[in-house]
Amino acid sequence: DIQMTQSPSAMSASVGDRVTITCRASQGISSNLAWFQQKPGKVPKRLIYSASTLESGVPSRFSGSGSGTEFTLTISSLQPEDFATYYCLQHDTFPLTFGGGTNVEIK
Amino acid sequence: EVQLVESGGGLVKPGGSLRLSCATSGFTFSGAWMSWVRQAPGKGLEWVGQIKSKSGGGTPVYAAAVKGRFTISRDDSKDTLYLQMNSLKTEDTALYYCTTGNGGGWGQGTVVTVSS
Numbered sequence: 001d002i003q004m005t006q007s008p009s010a011m012s013a014s015v016g017d018r019v020t021i022t023c024r025a026s027q028g029i030s031s032n033l034a035w036f037q038q039k040p041g042k043v044p045k046r047l048i049y050s051a052s053t054l055e056s057g058v059p060s061r062f063s064g065s066g067s068g069t070e071f072t073l074t075i076s077s078l079q080p081e082d083f084a085t086y087y088c089l090q091h092d093t094f095p096l097t098f099g100g101g102t103n104v105e106i107k
Numbered sequence: 108e109v110q111l112v113e114s115g116g117g118l119v120k121p122g123g124s125l126r127l128s129c130a131t132s133g134f135t136f137s138g139a140w141m142s143w144v145r146q147a148p149g150k151g152l153e154w155v156g157q158i159k160s161k162s163g164g165g166t167p168v169y170a171a172a173v174k175g176r177f178t179i180s181r182d183d184s185k186d187t188l189y190l191q192m193n194s195l196k197t198e199d200t201a202l203y204y205c206t207t208g209n210g211g212g213w214g215q216g217t218v219v220t221v222s223s
Contacts, residue, residue: 091209096154
C-alpha cells in the first residue's frame with residue numbers, strides 16, 4: 001500500500017500568514033493527488049485535484065503543486081475561514097490512502 | 108446539484124451486520140465511480156472502498172481493514188450505492204460518508220456505532 005506522510009500534523013498560524021502543508025508518498029503517484037479541507041463538524045470539501053487543479057469556487061489563495069512523491073498545499077494569505085484540518089488523498093493506486101491530516105489553528 | 112444522502116446507520120453489537128445506503132441525484136450515477144470513506148470519532152479520514160461504473164467493469168475494491176467483511180454494490184436503476192457491513196468490530200465505529208469518485212462530492216454521512 002502507498003503510505004501518505006503529511007506534515008506538519010498541526011500548526012498555529014496568524015491571519016495573513018503564508019501556510020504550506022506537505023504530503024509525501026511512499027512511491028510515485030504521478031499527479032494523482034487531491035487536497036481536502038474539513039472544518040469541525042462539517043463534511044470534507046475537495047479543494048484541489050490532479051495535484052494542482054483548483055475546484056470551481058475555491059479561492060485562488062489556495063494552490064497545489066508537486067508530482068511523483070512530493071506535494072504541497074499552499075495558502076498564500078491565511079483567512080479566518082481557513083482554520084480547519086487539511087487532508088491529502090492519493091488516488092493513483094488501490095487501496096486509496098489519505099494523509100494523516102494537518103490541523104491549522106489560530107495563533 | 109450533486110446530492111448524496113446516506114442512511115442505515117445505527118447501533119449494532121460486535122459481530123452484527125448493517126447495510127448503509129446512499130441515494131444520489133444531480134449527476135449520471137450509472138457512469139460514476141463511487142466510494143465510501145469513514146471517519147472514526149476524533150480521527151482522520153479513512154478510505155473504505157470504491158466501486159467502478161458498470162461500463163468500467165463494476166468491480167469493487169476495498170481497504171485491507173474491511174476486505175472480506177464489507178461489500179459495496181450499486182443499483183443503477185435506483186441511483187443508489189450500498190455498503191453491506193458484516194462481522195462488525197468496535198473499530199468500525201465511525202461516521203460513514205459516500206462520495207463521488209475520488210471525493211468530488213460528499214454526503215452528510217451516517218453514524219455507525221459498534222458496541223455491546
